[in-house]
Amino acid sequence: MLTESDITALWITLQLAGLTTLILLLFGTPLAWYLAHSRFRFKVIIDALVALPLVLPPTVLGFYLLILLGPRGPVGELFLSFGGEAPAFRFSGLVIGSVLYSLPFVVQPLRDSFAAQGRRLSEAAATLRATPLDRFFTVSVPLARHGFLTATVLGFAHTVGEFGVVLMIGGNIPGKTQVLSIAIYDHVESLEYSQAHWLAGGLLVLSFLLLLAVYSVNRRFSPGHS
Amino acid sequence: MQFFRYLLFILIILLGCSANPLLAATPRIAVASNFAHAMKSLAAQYKKESGQEIVLAFGSTGKHYAQIYHGAPFDAFFAADVRHPRLLEEKGIGIQGSRFTYAIGQLALWSASKGFVDDAGRVLQQGGFRHLAIANPKLAPYGLAARQVLQGRQLFTTLESRLIFGENISQTYQFIASGNAELGFVAWPQLKRPNHTIQGSYWLVPQNLYTPIEQQALLLTDNRVARDFIHFVQSPVGQKIILAHGYTLAKK
Numbered sequence: 001m002l003t004e005s006d007i008t009a010l011w012i013t014l015q016l017a018g019l020t021t022l023i024l025l026l027f028g029t030p031l032a033w034y035l036a037h038s039r040f041r042f043k044v045i046i047d048a049l050v051a052l053p054l055v056l057p058p059t060v061l062g063f064y065l066l067i068l069l070g071p072r073g074p075v076g077e078l079f080l081s082f083g084g085e086a087p088a089f090r091f092s093g094l095v096i097g098s099v100l101y102s103l104p105f106v107v108q109p110l111r112d113s114f115a116a117q118g119r120r121l122s123e124a125a126a127t128l129r130a131t132p133l134d135r136f137f138t139v140s141v142p143l144a145r146h147g148f149l150t151a152t153v154l155g156f157a158h159t160v161g162e163f164g165v166v167l168m169i170g171g172n173i174p175g176k177t178q179v180l181s182i183a184i185y186d187h188v189e190s191l192e193y194s195q196a197h198w199l200a201g202g203l204l205v206l207s208f209l210l211l212l213a214v215y216s217v218n219r220r221f222s223p224g225h226s
Numbered sequence: 227m228q229f230f231r232y233l234l235f236i237l238i239i240l241l242g243c244s245a246n247p248l249l250a251a252t253p254r255i256a257v258a259s260n261f262a263h264a265m266k267s268l269a270a271q272y273k274k275e276s277g278q279e280i281v282l283a284f285g286s287t288g289k290h291y292a293q294i295y296h297g298a299p300f301d302a303f304f305a306a307d308v309r310h311p312r313l314l315e316e317k318g319i320g321i322q323g324s325r326f327t328y329a330i331g332q333l334a335l336w337s338a339s340k341g342f343v344d345d346a347g348r349v350l351q352q353g354g355f356r357h358l359a360i361a362n363p364k365l366a367p368y369g370l371a372a373r374q375v376l377q378g379r380q381l382f383t384t385l386e387s388r389l390i391f392g393e394n395i396s397q398t399y400q401f402i403a404s405g406n407a408e409l410g411f412v413a414w415p416q417l418k419r420p421n422h423t424i425q426g427s428y429w430l431v432p433q434n435l436y437t438p439i440e441q442q443a444l445l446l447t448d449n450r451v452a453r454d455f456i457h458f459v460q461s462p463v464g465q466k467i468i469l470a471h472g473y474t475l476a477k478k
Binding site for chain 2: 063066067070071072073076086088089167168171172173174175178186188189190191
């Protein structure tokens, strides 16, 4: 049924998706806030840049990341000059690729839910002498919690399901950069259909349970539900 | 905010545990997808004889080439063609002079239905099918060979509108196995697998009808085990396994 390397692939996938989602929430939230509220004329450019990973096919994005992040690429060389290792073919490379690839899926729902709440409540809190940071955490974030839920689910799920980027930047190394989607593809490529079916079926069931858990937790914390 | 606390908790647990470290010291070999089955048998037999584990990463030769050129940590490269390992060697990547032909692929015309393909490939002239699947000749050596067979019979232009192209030889196999294409050209090793009876009907295309599908390997690092494994591949035991998977060998 599931081999040891399948289990390892599952584990790497969960770590990758978890870390990617966490990074995107940390850095995507201020970015989304900025995009929702800034009156800067050229912010449409940033909006367009955020949506750009949707345009490039994943293998193409992966190919350019490979060029950038490998030891011959500018970013890879930067890492090397600071005594580090080039991120291509390592877990760190997978994380960088996934953060870029899933960026719009986290930033866009957050931006929209920040924009939808307007400024009035926040301004009301300001008249009560709440600092901007205070207002952000006690007014805006709780109001945007459905946006956060959507962003978290989409960011996580999109990373679990990604294939082209991680195949190119990771190199399909079992135990190191081989994620679940690639493990399934490997089984299909080597005509091991029954193992592929088990793994794909398992992925579907697991994802369904995970989404179910998240949505039911969200329901419990919704207003008007005791 | 309760939700975020749950989320943070889960993430911290995830981050606390790092990836499986036990596979770190063993050699890693990049292998062309079409050779996956044979390679697994080779690695299993090698493990039985030497106790050494080998990590195999399967993929398309074009992708492996780009990855190795950009520093992928592989110790050896088993390609689906001659061109890519030769290009690497010319660029000074890998151990110079270690390149060798490890297998020669054979082409087969196959249909999932019994009695559809005859043993001389006359079905190609007779027609009676809507789709003929071949691998993309630009990307896959087996696709190129398939085109040469069709061109040799002056059939390429007649059949061109009925061709469907797989991205690689596995996808081509899937087109035919699923019945979406009535027949197509696949790699003989995909059909002739140990402990596997061939479904449907086939024609093993004579090797003089297309340029030999030579597959070459290149040692990339000085890893002792990788070098030893390559010796094993060329030993009589290794060669027997390769032959059993439907490949032929280079003449010495």
